[in-house]
Amino acid sequence: NFMLTQPHSVSASPGKTVTISCTPSSGSIANNYVQWYQQRPGSAPTTVIYEDKQRPSGVPDRFSGSIDSSSNSASLTISGLKTEDEADYYCQSYDDSAYWVFGGGTKLTVL
């Protein structure tokens, strides 16, 4: 079964930069678009990055997405961390059947 692997947790101090990776179990990360969702406690997810690196309107430019073919992974980078960024983050892409697959999620703690 196709899977997307994320670190279980990351942490950083306010004002710093943090990067969350997302690695597919098979195939090239570049084969399909990757989306990133933020889920704050008790809330529904919201999109922070779509199509690898695009930001929806209203998402601050502190959030950026990228694809690295050499490491075969996607990354979400959040710069200038704020306490409000503390949340769970999920990557999402597609399996060989073009079905939607989510990563296991990464808990971001802003210390």
Added chain:
Amino acid sequence: EVLLVESGGGLVKPGGSLRLSCAASGFIFSDYTMSWVRQAPGKGLEWVSSVSSGGGYMFYAESVRGRFTISRDSAKKLLYLQMNSLRAEDTAVYHCARIGEVTFDSWGQGTLVTVSS
């Protein structure tokens, strides 16, 4: 404003059935593919099922295929998930979600399904 409101969750015994509903408003419902995504307590997101804008194509995760049925009533702007042969591992909050051009761009708050004897 896009609004998705789920209902129909509750406590059900293993092997039982439940039907979830999602009421949509604030957009042209018949223009969009709609989905169910679940989240077990303390766990991550899992895509469950999707139905095309016209209702003619349905897609299911392997974990629910043959047990769950997704459907929609575009006249009533309602999305459904019929869940049969429920198992303990189906216990989760079930979110209704709209698929935009690429992303799940709108989500409901979810309805909790608990499968337990």
